[in-house]
Amino acid sequence: MTVQDPTTSAPPAARTGRWPATAVFFLNGLTLSTYIVRLPALKDEHHLADGQVGAIGALFAVAALASMQFVGPIAARFGSRAVLRVSLVVMPLLLAAVGLAGGFVGFALLVAALGAVHGATDAAMNAHAVTVGRLAGRPVLNGCHAAWSVSAVAASLAATLSAHSGVGSTTHLGVAAAVLLVGGLLVGPVLLPAAADRRTRPSRRDGRTGLPGAWTGRVVALGLTGTVLMICEGAALGWGAIFLHDGRGVALGLATAAVTAYTAGQTGGRLIGDRLTARHGAAPVFRAGGLVAACGLAAAVFVPSPPVAVAGFAVAGFGGSVLVPLVFSAVARQDDTGHDPATLVSRLTTFTYAGVLLGPALIGSAAEVVGLAGTLAALVPLLLTVALIGPIHRD
Missing domain, CATH: 1.20.1250.20 (MFS general substrate transporter like domains)
Known part of the structure; x- marks a missing residue:
């Protein structure tokens, strides 16, 4: 794999890349955790049976796993930054849409879409953090995963405060989505440039970026x-x-x-x-x-x-x-x-x-x-x- 030197043209904020990468983990974790902590309230508001909630959870998981199979080759071709800049904008919009969904089918489809984008973000952000650590010459993944853990606590506290204040799920998810959207728009431009982990020529083993690769x-x-x-x-x-x-x-x-x-x-x-x-x-x-x-x-x-x-x-x-x-x-x-x-x-x-x-x-x-x-x-x-x-x- 041939990689260009990302430090030659990167602005100072992107040269280290540690804090932007950590922020992506926090934003992704906050999105998922906000949905999870609000799920009981969403269940009541949509009058969902336990079996329907289970089916929706399975859809979320299948969509996430499916998207993970494709995001690696996409990130290799365009760079993980490109994937993350899109997903950090789309995820908050889907989170807000989940709160506005009407009916079981619409709710399930939006949750599945959220799962797919979350899965893509999960794979791309770990790939990005690995590149940050490689270029920095020091480990960074533990700190990134710590941010994910902190985001779960923050989401739980926000849900508790919203519940005590009588704030409905639609409002809560909408406000959270607005915050997450601003965060994504701020973080995206200071991620490492695409050249940091973008492949510039085919893999030397199979000459392609297709789905079957890398299962060694x-x-x-x-x-x-x-x-x-x-x-x-x-x-x-x-x-x-x-x-x-x-x-x-x-x-x-x-x-x-x-x-x-x-x-x-x-x-x-x-x-x-x-x-x-x-x-x-x-x-x-x-x-x-x-x-x-x-x-x-x-x-x-x-x-x-x-x-x-x-x-x-x-x-x-x-x-x-x-x-x-x-x-x-x-x-x-x-x-x-x-x-x-x-x-x-x-x-x-x-x-x-x-x-x-x-x-x-x-x-x-x-x-x-x-x-x-x-x-x-x-x-x-x-x-x-x-x-x-x-x-x-x-x-």
């Missing part, structure tokens, strides 16, 4: 690692509170603190993850993070004391925070595949997103057979295996 054994191994990590994360966030409340008899207020603790630990870990990686290297930080995450999850599952269990979830979030960003960095370094980083990252995003979608269902199905405690306990050796012998150590 190495990429699949890293992708499966990402899937496992997202399943473990989903287990903590989606089932941690249920485990403490139903399995341990912990009061609901304290049980829900497990989710807050995990998220807080995850955000804290990502805020320092880039510095740790720059100082100690990716493989040692990945190994240490996986071991810490496994120990925290073990404490949460096996120690009967509720405060210790909540603390265990915080430790698990802290240790696990660096793992997925490091996998993204590792897949983008696979230069020997002959494929551009944007395509490689889009393939990995497919795996991680699949983990997010499949995780809750897999955990629930396994819990029906062996119990929730046994299912969560089985994730501990899985995390240890990934930490000690995962493919990231072969870089």
Whole structure:
């Protein structure tokens, strides 16, 4: 892949690229989180049954996964900046339109469109952040993912304030969309120029940018690692509170603190993850993070004391925070595949997103057979295996 030097013509704000890239993660996370926290109210306003909400969620997921297959080659041809400048404008408009939708069909189609653009943004922003880190000569992905975590907290607080103030979903989504649109218009021009990650000649292996490319054994191994990590994360966030409340008899207020603790630990870990990686290297930080995450999850599952269990979830979030960003960095370094980083990252995003979608269902199905405690306990050796012998150590 031939890449032009983006620093020769880039304005000073675009030369570093770190804060614009971080802002994209925040804007994308804020868009999705705003929709999610308003979904219960939208369900009531549209008089949707549980099955209809489930179908809409499936449409969102399928649309996101489908768009991820195409955005990598598109970003390789035109640059991730071009993709992001479009998606950061279209996403807020779709978010506002979701609030205005009338009827089940219209609502479902708009949510599917939002899912497709969100999926494209997710893949393109990770590819862009990888390029920023490569050009800067230092890791940046942990900080970017931390911004995504912070956006979820901001969306939750905004939804709480809106609910207490009696603000309807249409107004809330419209105001949020306006803020997001302004943010996207401001961030887009200061992203790295298209030449930073745009392919200027065909891939040396297959001479094309088509859909079948980049599914190498190495990429699949890293992708499966990402899937496992997202399943473990989903287990903590989606089932941690249920485990403490139903399995341990912990009061609901304290049980829900497990989710807050995990998220807080995850955000804290990502805020320092880039510095740790720059100082100690990716493989040692990945190994240490996986071991810490496994120990925290073990404490949460096996120690009967509720405060210790909540603390265990915080430790698990802290240790696990660096793992997925490091996998993204590792897949983008696979230069020997002959494929551009944007395509490689889009393939990995497919795996991680699949983990997010499949995780809750897999955990629930396994819990029906062996119990929730046994299912969560089985994730501990899985995390240890990934930490000690995962493919990231072969870089």
